[in-house]
Amino acid sequence: MKLCVLATGDSVYRYYKSIVIPFEQPRKVSSTAIVNGGYREDLTAVFNNDCNPGAGMECTMRAPTYQEHMRIITEEIGLDPATTAGMGTAASMENVAIHTECYQNLTVTAIVTGGIEVNGGRVGDPADYFKPIAKSTLEKPGTINIILVIDADLPPGILNRAMVTCTEAKTAALQELMAGSNYSTGLATGSGTDQTIVVANPASPLYLESAGKHSKLGELIGRTVLPAVKEALGKQTGLSPRQQHSMLRRFKRYGILEENLWQAYAGNTGKAVIKPKFLDVLHQIDSDNYLVTYAALYVHLLDELQWELLSGIEVRQAANELLTAAATKYGVEAPVIIGTCIDSCLKAWQSVLLTIIREKCREL
Template identity: 85%
Template sequence: MNLWIQGREQALKLCTLATGDSVYRYYKSIVIPFEQPRKVSSTAVVNGGYREDLTAVFNNDCNPGAGMACTMRAPTYQEHMRLIAEEIGLDPATTAGMGTAASMENVAIYTECYENLTVTAIVTGGVEVNGGRVGDPTDYFQPIDKSAVEKPGTINIMLVIDADLPPGILNRAMVTCTEAKTAALQELMVGSHYSTGLATGSGTDQTIVIANPASSLYLESAGKHSKLGELIGRTVLPAVKEALCKQTKLSPRQQHSMLRRFKRYGIVEESLWQAYAGGNAKAVSKPKFMDVLYQVDRDGYVVTYAALYIHLLDEFQWKLLSAVEVRQAGNELLRAAAGKFGVEAPVIAEASVEACLKFWTILLINILRAKCREANGELSEGEA
């Protein structure tokens, strides 16, 4: 325990939980050493599942430095995590841990109380690298390469409940916690990197749920109809949002962008430049085009119409709207957006996802051409 004593002296105490346990940050980790036995359910690869014999849990940043890839400290990920536990002064046999590339300095901590029930969510995370939607197509089926480290982009959650729960309800609390995480991503309209769908998490998310068997409060419900379920939602959802904002600036402000909304459907800077330059012999330079594009990208009208247009495509793919309904509404949105910028509106003749994307691109190119002409005209007048 000498390493733990040394680490504790150098540690930054983030908070004291209602359970009496303290939360520390040191050695690129967030650590919760238990003052007494706890009930823990976790997705940890070492000492995961349901346990009553753990002495601590931790969340570790495996990123060696900015721009550098995560590296293994041992031949297997399990051995790597045991080594990390030892290095931060914990007993690997009675410790559950999570790994991530997110900085522990970007942690978000939220606590909610109701009468004598207290719930705290401690979250780090990012979804810019491997955010995905459950059910996305994959090609992974073989056992993992033992030299591989978990991909960065993980949302790691430690959820502490100052109440005693039976094992099944502790697992139900993890389900509610996961729903809250997904709700946070929905509210931010985060796109999957592997399909046209909205992300429901990253491919490597991890969760540790902790209950207090010493508490006089005994609960047998953690679903959405229970006060415990409500508090889990009210702590995890905002904590996930804050952690994502701290780590990668993912926020409502960042998401107020036509390009970020359309990225999951394949409309990106380069595809728009190719569409613009390919049909215009007197195209402006690429830097000037990008400057105009980024101005249009965050125009309030463009973002609003883009959000509505994309939702039409989502509902079409979910079979909630028919092709006729999508064609009619899509053409109305194209006309409305074109009218705001005084350009010609393309017309969707037959609705399909590919056709709708094509005609939005045509509209956007028309807007960008008009804006580029304006920019060139202003430049000519200034030089004259």
């Protein structure tokens, strides 16, 4: 299936669980691809492949090494393994997002698939993978894969600079969605397996030597990649402003989870407790406008404390005011934070939340 024709004259196809771009002419390509990655001028095609065999099934390699696995995939989709760079992901190619922006005779297109629910993380998070040899299975699914096509000629260094700007745009999209890391209390900056391919057109009469944020090229990269990443994440896993309008999702990275709340509630309730009733009330208030607003402000206070932008005393004072506002809204008594650490703040929020749920359960 042909999805579109790029300004470079190359067509974008979707078939065999892949997004494929065969080149009509020589292109300059810079990529993070395991096979034929880095800077190349001899490639004949690039692709993005969905390695997911099916719902609930593990993504496994078709060969002893990832490089051999990708070569097999390349041949199966009818491309030359010697002159093709490809990326793998567990995201569906049906959920691809394609955004194009133009300025005068410059056209930039971002082709994105992605998901970060499983392995979204923040740069610098604790990691345990350190193997200089091939892995027996593919990385965890959830990669944000980007093919960025620029209809202009760029020198190699600027092609790499375009990849940096592209990466900044991806991270900006995740920041705007307040997507949390699965490995720390921080906000995600990407997934652990993100990949990018940047393509430039040496046949274009337009020659550019800047791809940073001060250049029009940099602006167009941001204006294509940022919305494309958001759209792809929304299609793949539902990650969107609407989904993020949730008290639980805002607190997830700080460990306030549905099951943890239930365990704390059940452990402090003297009479018989019905879990379905508890969860029903929790889900009812989870998206309440006031509670989500207070939660968003409260979590940001914890971030500011971690980043050392606010002191513990400042955070405690503001957090106590938010607790009072939330408690007053629901007609319950607010706990008072005594300490100046994150743990003290989290215990206080959990306390007021459980009190609200307890009162709601009594009303039913």
